[in-house]
Every structure is written in structure tokens, then in C-alpha cells.
Amino acid sequence: MPAGSNDQHPTATSPPLKQPASVHRAVIYSACAPGWGDIYVGSRFKGYATLSVFLICAAWATWSMALTAKAVVGQFFDSLEGITPFVMPDLPAVELAISVAGIYFTWLWGMLSAADTASAQRRKTGVSAQASVGWAVAMSWFCPGSGLVYAEDRRLGFMIFGAYILGFLLIVPAYQQLFLGLHELVKSGQLSPNNPFAVIGFVHGLIVRLDYSFGKIFQESTKCFAVAASLAALKQGPLAADKKWLTPTPGYGIALLGLGWLCPGSGQLLQGRNRIGWGFLAGYCGSRFLIVPLLGEGFIGVETADQLAWLAVIVQWSSMIEAPVAMVMGKRSGSH
Known part of the structure; x- marks a missing residue:
């Protein structure tokens, strides 16, 4: 470069540091939708797996409740019309209980996993714990x-x-x-x-x-x-x-x-x-x-x-x- 030139070589700057994950926000996200907190922190596989299990259990519970309502209401109207006496039909009680329990357990696991993943990410980046x-x-x-x-x-x-x-x-x-x-x-x-x-x-x-x-x-x-x-x-x-x-x-x-x-x-x-x-x-x-x-x-x-x-x-x-x-x-x- 000629002497006296005002041109300067551009200096390399470090990329901006990634903002540390908030444990509070991760838990709130997972409370709203299990798995969302893990996705927010960056653990996509765990997040989508948790969300998939939650959706499967929710769909199963919805289907079981629909079958239950259909059986009970149908038997009730048949008894009103005098077709058959009202007898409690066989209900998918076990399936309904398992699916509802799955929804609740997945919801709990989503919050625990989000807190764990976010806390681990903060430790890894050297950020103090909340x-x-x-x-x-x-x-x-x-x-x-x-x-x-x-x-x-x-x-x-x-x-x-x-x-x-x-x-x-x-x-x-x-x-x-x-x-x-x-x-x-x-x-x-x-x-x-x-x-x-x-x-x-x-x-x-x-x-x-x-x-x-x-x-x-x-x-x-x-x-x-x-x-x-x-x-x-x-x-x-x-x-x-x-x-x-x-x-x-x-x-x-x-x-x-x-x-x-x-x-x-x-x-x-x-x-x-x-x-x-x-x-x-x-x-x-x-x-x-x-x-x-x-x-x-x-x-x-x-x-x-x-x-x-x-x-x-x-x-x-x-x-x-x-x-x-x-x-x-x-x-x-x-x-x-």
C-alpha cells in the first residue's frame, strides 16, 4: 500500500454472542405446548418428540371421549323411545384413563425437560443461573x-x-x-x-x-x-x-x-x-x-x-x- 494512504484493512469482528436462554420463558412455552420450550432452547429433537407424544395422547383422548358420548347418548335416547331399557353400555374407560394420564404426564415432562435444557444451556455458555x-x-x-x-x-x-x-x-x-x-x-x-x-x-x-x-x-x-x-x-x-x-x-x-x-x-x-x-x-x-x-x-x-x-x-x-x-x-x- 502506498505511503500516506488512508485506506485501512478491515478488522475482523467477533460475531455477536447468542442470547442465553431464559428458563422462565422455556417453562412457560412448554406449559402452553409441551415440547415448545425445548424447541425454543434449541433441542429440537427432544421438543418435537415431546410434542408428538402429547398430540397423540390428545387425539386418543378425544376419540375415546367421542365414543363414550356416542354410546351413552345413544343408549339414553333408545331408552326414552322405549326401544331398550337403559343399561350402561361398555365404555372405553381404560383407554380414556390412559390417554388423559398421558396428556398430563407429557405436560409435566415438557416443563421439567424445558427447565433442564435451558439450565444446561446457560451453564454451557457460562451464564449465571436465574x-x-x-x-x-x-x-x-x-x-x-x-x-x-x-x-x-x-x-x-x-x-x-x-x-x-x-x-x-x-x-x-x-x-x-x-x-x-x-x-x-x-x-x-x-x-x-x-x-x-x-x-x-x-x-x-x-x-x-x-x-x-x-x-x-x-x-x-x-x-x-x-x-x-x-x-x-x-x-x-x-x-x-x-x-x-x-x-x-x-x-x-x-x-x-x-x-x-x-x-x-x-x-x-x-x-x-x-x-x-x-x-x-x-x-x-x-x-x-x-x-x-x-x-x-x-x-x-x-x-x-x-x-x-x-x-x-x-x-x-x-x-x-x-x-x-x-x-x-x-x-x-x-x-x-
């Missing part, structure tokens, strides 16, 4: 395990998710007992419309036994543990230096009340007071599990079970009140 208490609680409540994946505890998150799915299998015998009980009552004529209070009493007893079945309590306890473990993981990780949950503030005080109602002990865990937080959660779940064998083996009746249920309520309200009181008193995590 840490929102509200998002962790919401994700853990609607899809137990996803909040722990969000809080960077992937292994425990998948274990909790598996335990929650197992709860559905454990609760099946309780629903079978409920429907068999109703069938026996109808067959014996005890469910007479002339005695509505007796009907209410019978149905209430069956529902209480369902609510305090092992599978039901196991599933609810798994959900509470998922919320508590997610908040504990956040507190031990990215929110370790966060002191706002021990600083008297009306907004955070109301949030602590809500957390205590949703999952006893979770507010204390956010404050870094692990011992009392896990103690509240153990007391709440333990008081509910206590009723399961007592009612199931016939040691207590339905009325006594209703009375013992107040133990869990007392623990719940104690947790709700204690966390804001600790905030007002200015306790610090190091004191427990």
Missing part, C-alpha cells in the same frame, strides 16, 4: 422437581419428579375403593334421595378415606418437599447473601405468610433457618401421615380423623406466623 423465589415456588408446585432443576440440583429434581409420578400409581387403589364403595351403596339402596343427610354422610366418609389414603398424602408431601427443597437450594446457592427475608418489610412479610400456608417451613428455609424450617415441614407431613394407618386399619373413625386433621392445621398456621415474627424480631440465619 434465581427467583416466585418462579422456583410456582415451578415446584405445578411440576414437582422442576424447581430443583431450576435451582441447579438436577439429580434431586428428577428424583422428586419420579416420586410424584409414583404417587399417581399409589393413589389408584384409593380411587378404586371410592368407586366400589359408591357402587355398593347404590346397589344396596342406601343412597336413597329420601334421606339426603345419609347420602352426604356416606359420601363424606368415602372422600375422607380417599384424602387420607397413603398415595394421596404421599403425593401432597412430595409436592411440599419439592417446594421446600427448591427454596433451600436457592438459599444455599445464589441467594446465600440475600437478607431481605429477615428485614422487616410488609411485602415480604405477606409473602412469608403465603409461603407458610402453601408449604409449612418454606419461609424459615428462605430465611436460612434450616432446622426450624425442616422441623415445621416434618411436623406438617408427619401429622397427616399419622392418620393414614389409624384410619386405614380401623383404629379411628372418620369423625376422629377430621379432628386429628387439626394437628396439621396448627403446624401450618404456626409456620405462617413464626416466619414474619422472626422477621420483625430481626433474627439472623446464624442464630439457628
